[in-house]
Amino acid sequence: MTILVTGCAGFIGHAVSLALLGEGYRVIGVDSLNAYYSVTLKRLRLAQLLKSPLFEFHQLDLATPDVLMDLPGKADIDQVIHLAAQAGVRHSMDNPFPYVTANVVGHLSVLEFCRRMPARPKLIYASSSSVYGISEQSMLAEGDIAGPPASLYAVTKQADELMSQAYSSLYGIDQIGLRFFTVYGPWGRPDMAYWLFTAKALAGEPLEVFNYGEMERDFTYIDDAVAGVLAVVLNAGAGDGQTQTQHRIYNLGSGRAEPLQSLVDAVAMATDRTVQIEHHPHQPGDVKRTCADISQLRADYGYEPKVQLTEGIRRFVAWYQSDPELAQL
C-alpha cells in the first residue's frame, strides 16, 4: 500500500510517517517546510524519514491549485493522510491569511486530488478539538453542537469538516476526520506550552501561564495519537457496518482533562527544577477546557490511550535534553 502523507515534516506527520514506514508501507511525503517554527527541526525530522528506502519527499505548497496532480507516482496512492496545516491558535490572531490559504485552500487541494484520481483514495484528515468552540460541555462528544468559534484557526477546521462532508456526498470520497486534542511529545512543536515551559524551566526563567492557570486540557501523547491514526488507516473498513461512502469524524484525545498546573508540575519534576510562575490574563483564542469523549474511536477501532501526562512529559524532557542543539531551535 502507498500512502500520501501531507505535512510529513511536521510533528504529527513525521511520527505517523515513521510508524507507517515501520509497518512496511510506502510513504510519499509532502510538506512546504514553512517557517512558522524552526525549519531546522523540520529538516531533522525529514532526515530521519529519508533513511528509509520506502520514503520519498516532495516540497510543495498545497495552497497552489492542482499541485498534487503533478506528483510523481500519484497513481499508486491508495490512501491520503492529510496533516499539513497552519497550526497554532494564538498565531492566527495576528496572522490570519496563512490559516485560510493553508487550511482551507490546502484542504480543497487534497479533496480535489482524491476526487480526480480514478482510484478515489480514502482520505484521513486532521481536524481539531478547537471545532467545539467556546463550549460549556465538560466532555466533548462528536455530535455536540459547537459553541461560537474562539479563533480563526477553529473556523478553518470547521470549514474543512464541512468541505469534506460535501465532497463525500457529492463525489463518493470515503473520509475520516480526526479531531486531535493537544498532542505533545518528543519531536514536538516549539510553539506549544510543554516545549516553552521546558525551555524556561531549564533556563531558570519564569513560566508564562495564561488565564491565571484556570485552564484544563486533554493532553494526548504522540504515540497514542499515532496509534489512533494507524488504527484508522490500517483497518480502513472497521466501524463502517455498511458499504456506502462515508464521512465520519472521531475525537482523538486521552479522555482526561488535566489542569494546567499538572503540566507545570510534570515539567518541574522532569527537569528537576523549582519553577517560578508568571501569571497573565486570558489570551484571546484560548478556550478554558477541553476533554475528549473517546468512546466512538474506542468502540470502532479499539483505540486505547496508554501514556499519562507525567510519563509523557518525562519522555519529552529526556528527548529535549538528549541534544543541546534542541534548545537553540
Ligand SMILES: NC(=O)c1ccc[n+]([C@@H]2O[C@H](COP(=O)([O-])OP(=O)(O)OC[C@H]3O[C@@H](n4cnc5c(N)ncnc54)[C@H](O)[C@@H]3O)[C@@H](O)[C@H]2O)c1
Ligand atoms: N499538535 C496538536 O496539538 C494538534 C491539535 C489539534 C489539531 N492538530 C492538527 O494536526 C495537524 C498536524 O499538526 P502538527 O502539530 O503536526 O503541526 P505542524 O505545524 O508541526 O505540522 C504541519 C506541517 O504542515 C506543513 N504545511 C503548512 N502549510 C502547508 C502547505 N500549504 N502546504 C504543504 N505543507 C504545509 C508545515 O510546514 C508543517 O511541517 C494539523 O492539521 C493541525 O491543525 C494538531
